[in-house]
Amino acid sequence: MTRVRVTxxxxxxxxxxxxxxxxxxxxxxxxxxxxxxxxxxxxxSGAGLRTAVDAREAxxxxxxxxxxxxxxxxxxxxxxxxxxxxxxxxxxxxxxxLGVVPGxxxxxxxxxPFDWVLLGAGIYPVxxxxxxxxxxxxxxxxxxxxxxxGDR
Amino acid sequence: MNPVVGVxxxxxxxxxxxxxxxxxLRISRTTGDFYVASRTVRPWWNASAIGGEYLSAASFxxxxxxxxxxxxxxxxxxxxxxxxxxxLLLFVAAPxxxxxxYTIPDFTEARLDSRAVRRVTSFVVVVVGWLYIxxxxxxxxxxxxxxxxxxxxxxxxxxxxxxxxxVVSGGMRSITFVQAFQYWLKLTALAVPALFILFSLAGAxxxxxxxxxxxxxxxxxxxxxxxxxxxxxxxxxTLGLPHVLVRFYTNPDGQSARRTTLIVLGLLSVFYxxxxxxxxxxxxxxxxxxxxxxxxxxxxxxxxxxxxxPAGDMLSALVVAGAFAxxxxxxxxxxxxxxxxxxxxxxxxxxxxxxLAAVISAVVPLGIxxxxxxxxxxxxxxxxxAFTASTICPVLLLGIWWRGLTDAGAIAGMLTGAVLCGGSxxxxxxxxxxxxxxxxxxxxxxxxxxxxxxxxxVSRATRGRVPRTITRLMTRLHTxxxxxxxxx
Numbered sequence: 001m002t003r004v005r006v007t008x009x010x011x012x013x014x015x016x017x018x019x020x021x022x023x024x025x026x027x028x029x030x031x032x033x034x035x036x037x038x039x040x041x042x043x044x045s046g047a048g049l050r051t052a053v054d055a056r057e058a059x060x061x062x063x064x065x066x067x068x069x070x071x072x073x074x075x076x077x078x079x080x081x082x083x084x085x086x087x088x089x090x091x092x093x094x095x096x097x098l099g100v101v102p103g104x105x106x107x108x109x110x111x112x113p114f115d116w117v118l119l120g121a122g123i124y125p126v127x128x129x130x131x132x133x134x135x136x137x138x139x140x141x142x143x144x145x146x147x148x149x150g151d152r
Numbered sequence: 153m154n155p156v157v158g159v160x161x162x163x164x165x166x167x168x169x170x171x172x173x174x175x176x177l178r179i180s181r182t183t184g185d186f187y188v189a190s191r192t193v194r195p196w197w198n199a200s201a202i203g204g205e206y207l208s209a210a211s212f213x214x215x216x217x218x219x220x221x222x223x224x225x226x227x228x229x230x231x232x233x234x235x236x237x238x239x240l241l242l243f244v245a246a247p248x249x250x251x252x253x254y255t256i257p258d259f260t261e262a263r264l265d266s267r268a269v270r271r272v273t274s275f276v277v278v279v280v281g282w283l284y285i286x287x288x289x290x291x292x293x294x295x296x297x298x299x300x301x302x303x304x305x306x307x308x309x310x311x312x313x314x315x316x317x318x319v320v321s322g323g324m325r326s327i328t329f330v331q332a333f334q335y336w337l338k339l340t341a342l343a344v345p346a347l348f349i350l351f352s353l354a355g356a357x358x359x360x361x362x363x364x365x366x367x368x369x370x371x372x373x374x375x376x377x378x379x380x381x382x383x384x385x386x387x388x389x390t391l392g393l394p395h396v397l398v399r400f401y402t403n404p405d406g407q408s409a410r411r412t413t414l415i416v417l418g419l420l421s422v423f424y425x426x427x428x429x430x431x432x433x434x435x436x437x438x439x440x441x442x443x444x445x446x447x448x449x450x451x452x453x454x455x456x457x458x459x460x461x462p463a464g465d466m467l468s469a470l471v472v473a474g475a476f477a478x479x480x481x482x483x484x485x486x487x488x489x490x491x492x493x494x495x496x497x498x499x500x501x502x503x504x505x506x507x508l509a510a511v512i513s514a515v516v517p518l519g520i521x522x523x524x525x526x527x528x529x530x531x532x533x534x535x536x537x538a539f540t541a542s543t544i545c546p547v548l549l550l551g552i553w554w555r556g557l558t559d560a561g562a563i564a565g566m567l568t569g570a571v572l573c574g575g576s577x578x579x580x581x582x583x584x585x586x587x588x589x590x591x592x593x594x595x596x597x598x599x600x601x602x603x604x605x606x607x608x609x610v611s612r613a614t615r616g617r618v619p620r621t622i623t624r625l626m627t628r629l630h631t632x633x634x635x636x637x638x639x640x
Binding site for chain 1: 243383428632
């Protein structure tokens with residue numbers, strides 16, 4: 001019983017590449033059969049984006065569909081910029097904190113210098129939290145788009 | 153260090169890599185449905201594989217060495233390496249997966265509908281790949297010299313030979329499994345000795361890290377410009393690395409590409425705690441290494457020095473194995489991506505062409521590595537990130553998010569970035585470490601904005617060249633995949 005994900009990319013795998021694959025990464029979904037001769041590694045002439053047109057995309061090229069698509073792109077871009085800016089601000093605050101407050105470098109946390117703990121360990125949870133917030137919100141943007149575009 | 157330890161560790165890692173490579177190959181053949189199998193790699197496996205390929209000599213050896221040399225300034229390196237993946241997640245991961253492109257040249261050609269853009273992108277990708285392989289080989293040279301006393305070229309040649317054999321014979325076909333294994337090997341190889349060292353230090357009642365602030369060298373602390381420029385390079389360089397994109401391809405859809413990246417961030421965060429710990433311990437207990445110019449060998453030497461005896465030998469073998477896993481995984485990932493690009497664009501895309509391209513991709517950097525000297529590993533990899541950030545990053549970001557990008561703009565911007573950043577790197581190499589002004593030593597802070605500016609300005613001037621397919625392309629990049637059940 002093969003596990004098949006329901007959300008596999010559009011298009012069909014290029015035929016005949018099973019035997020010729022060199023790296024184990026076949027040209028997927030939309031990459032055209034031209035890559036098959038070269039094996040997975042040399043896959044794709046890049047024409048995939050142009051050739052794989054299905055009914056859904058044709059529909060989305062209508063003016064009404066495009067309004068929703070544009071709104072989705074804008075909201076995803078805004079989300080990315082906001083999260084990136086927030087993270088960079090926190091990073092800047094860390095750097096300023098260490099540079100401006102003089103006594104901090106002498107401070108110890110469990111015997112370790114404070115600046116080492118802050119930069120060497122303290123930043124990673126901030127990165128993880130930013131990423132988690134982004135993934136959640138980006139998925140929400142997409143499901144709102146699906147609702148609006150009636151894509152269910 | 154006992155030379156047998158080093159050789160045994162290297163042989164063991166090479167064998168394990170080959171065995172997993174071929175074993176995974178058999179699985180993928182017997183399941184029959186190669187494509188479905190490769191696209192349903194679970195996010196955990198996929199994330200481990202990305203981590204395995206990404207954590208190179210610079211991360212495994214270089215970060216700890218640089219921390220030993222320059223203290224808290226060097227802590228920005230692991231932060232930047234990790235945060236680069238955050239930027240990749242925010243701006244690139246899902247759209248790139250949805251583009252269906254397999255290499256960066258595939259993406260730019262499809263997005264801009266231009267063969268010329270493809271050729272320029274391929275050229276830049278090959279340069280990036282070669283520049284990135286060179287520090288891996290320097291790392292291998294260092295590791296072989298320190299652990300076995302053999303001449304440096306033996307280590308470089310051995311890594312290139314193992315990579316060529318596995319890639320050419322098809323042993324890297326199940327690359328996901330190999331790379332995932334390498335991540336966990338690298339993490340174990342750093343974590344176990346680090347814990348042993350900490351326990352033995354605590355048992356000996358060693359003073360707490362009181363000496364951490366002591367600077368073992370006379371290096372002046374880096375100014376704010378250098379730290380900012382470094383962060384720009386690392387944050388924006390990651391998303392253009394040629395071997396990273398391929399790994400996103402095994403995600404079934406855009407949303408799972410995001411989830412995979414989230415896990416990668418966790419894996420990298422855990423990993424980088426250990427080089428930082430080695431650097432800190434090294435500053436307190438082995439500052440002599442910095443003075444004798446062996447800072448990059450800190451991770452290899454510390455377990456033997458602080459634990460000693462047979463236990464020390466075992467731990468040393470483990471770190472040596474981890475180091476070779478780092479050289480092999482990053483080099484083979486790069487060689488596979490480069491060989492794909494070279495064989496497709498130059499050799500006509502046959503299987504024989506791919507094999508030839510793989511050998512070329514590995515041997516050229518071997519030549520460069522044997523002619524150049526290793527400086528700080530983390531530093532030279534940092535420069536490669538600056539180069540990608542000034543060339544591939546602008547074309548990816550603008551290509552994904554800005555409808556106005558044209559082929560002329562993309563080419564002009566990439567060439568500008570390549571000339572400015574490449575020129576700075578050459579000038580820095582000619583002037584030598586001490587004589588290089590900061591703006592040449594860390595060029596990213598001005599070359600990245602310059603590349604973006606040229607790309608936007610030329611695209612504006614050539615508005616008429618925006619491809620007609622743009623609406624369909626943007627829709628495809630940014631809208632969620634429809635569940636297959638409702639399709640057709």
